[in-house]
Amino acid sequence: MPGATARLRLGVNIDHVATIRNARGGDHPDPVRAAEIVAACGSDGITAHLREDRRHIRDEDLARIQAATDLPLNLEMAATDEMLAIALRHRPHAACIVPEKREERTTEGGLDAAGQHNHLAPVVARLTDAGIRVSLFIEASERQLEAALRLGAPVVEFHTGEYAHARGEQVSVELKRIADMAALAAKNGIEAHAGHGLTYTNVQPIAAIPQLAELNIGHYLVGEAVFVGLEAAVRRMRELMDHAR
Numbered sequence: 001m002p003g004a005t006a007r008l009r010l011g012v013n014i015d016h017v018a019t020i021r022n023a024r025g026g027d028h029p030d031p032v033r034a035a036e037i038v039a040a041c042g043s044d045g046i047t048a049h050l051r052e053d054r055r056h057i058r059d060e061d062l063a064r065i066q067a068a069t070d071l072p073l074n075l076e077m078a079a080t081d082e083m084l085a086i087a088l089r090h091r092p093h094a095a096c097i098v099p100e101k102r103e104e105r106t107t108e109g110g111l112d113a114a115g116q117h118n119h120l121a122p123v124v125a126r127l128t129d130a131g132i133r134v135s136l137f138i139e140a141s142e143r144q145l146e147a148a149l150r151l152g153a154p155v156v157e158f159h160t161g162e163y164a165h166a167r168g169e170q171v172s173v174e175l176k177r178i179a180d181m182a183a184l185a186a187k188n189g190i191e192a193h194a195g196h197g198l199t200y201t202n203v204q205p206i207a208a209i210p211q212l213a214e215l216n217i218g219h220y221l222v223g224e225a226v227f228v229g230l231e232a233a234v235r236r237m238r239e240l241m242d243h244a245r
């Protein structure tokens with residue numbers, strides 16, 4: 001697509017390989033094997049969300065993922081003392097701070113970076129001091145973006161859940177919101193990423209937003225992998241992203 005710039009990176013979220021593993025309480029399928037496959041087929045990073053309730057990725061998975069691949073690890077984490085200590089111990093390439101509610105089915109919305117400035121500031125500072133690239137998983141809104149700027153986060157990831165769920169005219173409204181905020185992020189020197197609920201069907205308009213540097217995609221890819229294999233699913237997503245720019 002005209003006007004687009006650098007190659008858009010694809011981070012593959014392997015959480016839901018662990019969801020399937022945990023359903024039987026054993027060690028198969030192993031998210032580490034997924035990380036190896038993803039690394040071998042042209043992905044740019046691995047994303048893993050260590051939830052407080054450990055419903056999918058577990059503590060011991062992190063070191064195993066880091067040992068198995070050279071791809072940068074983007075650790076999604078709640079801003080708690082426990083998660084901060086884990087991140088500082090593992091030193092992933094990036095830490096994406098996400099909101100967490102114990103009972104939610106998935107990450108339902110963005111982090112309230114504006115309302116939680118005082119809580120988030122020391123977490124962002126500790127991660128940054130440790131050389132970890134901090135990302136904030138926020139809604140595409142000016143208020144949240146300004147808060148990310150005040151917190152000194154070098155990266156934001158826009159939650160694309162509302163876009164993914166939108167139907168009819170609302171799709172272009174949500175898309176514009178993300179495109180406008182990606183442009184504003186770039187103008188302010190913040191690297192913009194996006195993710196949540198992205199699929200073969202809805203990824204291309206997002207991938208065409210020129211200021212986005214990275215997409216993180218997981219649940220849909222793992223679902224497709226059941227039918228076509230993980231490598232084929234990732235390659236197809238990569239192809240769609242490339243054709244959008």
Ligand SMILES: CC(=O)[C@@H](O)[C@H](O)COP(=O)(O)O
Nearest residue numbers: 015049076098106107196218
């Ligand atoms: C923050 C986020 O979007 C990811 O964590 C992803 O949705 C997979 O994890 P959950 O399904 O546990 O939310």
Ligand SMILES: NCC(=O)COP(=O)(O)O
Nearest residue numbers: 013195196197217218219
């Ligand atoms: N941060 C979003 C992510 O990692 C993947 O979300 P999903 O594709 O599993 O919905």
